[in-house]
Amino acid sequence: MIPKNFRDRVIAPSLLAADFSCIGEEVSRAIRAGADWMHLDVMDGHFVDNISFGPAVVQTVHESNDIYLDVHLMISRPDHYLQRFVAAGSDMITVHVEADHDVAETLRRIREAGCEAGLALNPATPMSAVEPFLDQIDLLLCMTVVPGFGGQAFMPEVLEKITTAARWREEKNLSFHIEVDGGIDAVTAARCYTAGANVMVAGSSTFRAPSMSDAVAEIRNA
Ligand code: DX5
Ligand code: ZN
Numbered sequence: 001m002i003p004k005n006f007r008d009r010v011i012a013p014s015l016l017a018a019d020f021s022c023i024g025e026e027v028s029r030a031i032r033a034g035a036d037w038m039h040l041d042v043m044d045g046h047f048v049d050n051i052s053f054g055p056a057v058v059q060t061v062h063e064s065n066d067i068y069l070d071v072h073l074m075i076s077r078p079d080h081y082l083q084r085f086v087a088a089g090s091d092m093i094t095v096h097v098e099a100d101h102d103v104a105e106t107l108r109r110i111r112e113a114g115c116e117a118g119l120a121l122n123p124a125t126p127m128s129a130v131e132p133f134l135d136q137i138d139l140l141l142c143m144t145v146v147p148g149f150g151g152q153a154f155m156p157e158v159l160e161k162i163t164t165a166a167r168w169r170e171e172k173n174l175s176f177h178i179e180v181d182g183g184i185d186a187v188t189a190a191r192c193y194t195a196g197a198n199v200m201v202a203g204s205s206t207f208r209a210p211s212m213s214d215a216v217a218e219i220r221n222a
Pocket of ligand 2: 014038039041072181201
């Protein structure tokens with residue numbers, strides 16, 4: 001799988017909104033609908049107020065299909081569990097700056113393991129928190145909802161952070177994707193592209209759409 005350039009639009013349906021009784025088929029459906037990446041939300045019931053799935057499900061997805069796996073770790077100790085998500089077949093591993101770990105060290109280990117490294121920040125976290133790590137990442141995830149649940153409303157105040165991230169990337173001559181996650185549909189995606197984001201995570205608006213292909217195309221062409 002060839003990694004995408006940060007100038008490419010990437011649509012990443014979130015497995016959280018899929019039918020868990022047939023995960024492999026749901027991922028195939030996303031691929032047929034035109035998905036570029038699969039976004040996998042790992043929640044530990046501690047960093048966020050919900051529990052989703054762990055490395056075994058990541059591995060199942062990895063073995064059932066050939067699609068780039070964008071693994072979003074909403075867990076308190078990403079450093080402790082990192083190796084298991086590497087072994088499960090993750091391509092991108094995104095950790096939160098707010099979690100309890102040495103962020104620089106975790107990012108270094110993700111790349112050393114042969115994965116791409118992502119860093120996420122919650123809507124309430126200022127951009128200054130991620131600034132020291134921008135030369136160590138392949139993706140910056142600006143959460144557009146408070147993480148924990150699918151189906152929440154997009155928070156427009158995050159757009160300003162996307163603009164800042166894109167400006168810093170330009171000024172510092174860096175190279176990383178800017179991803180948004182939470183409440184993304186064709187309407188909010190258009191606003192995020194304009195602000196400078198290129199990776200759109202979309203759960204409810206893709207998996208629960210009458211036509212997933214139409215939904216993915218609408219987000220891509222927004
Ligand atoms: C939120 C998760 C999201 C979620 C998005 O905690 O990180 O990836 O699945 O779901 P929608 O697109 O339904 O807002
Ligand atoms: Zn996510």
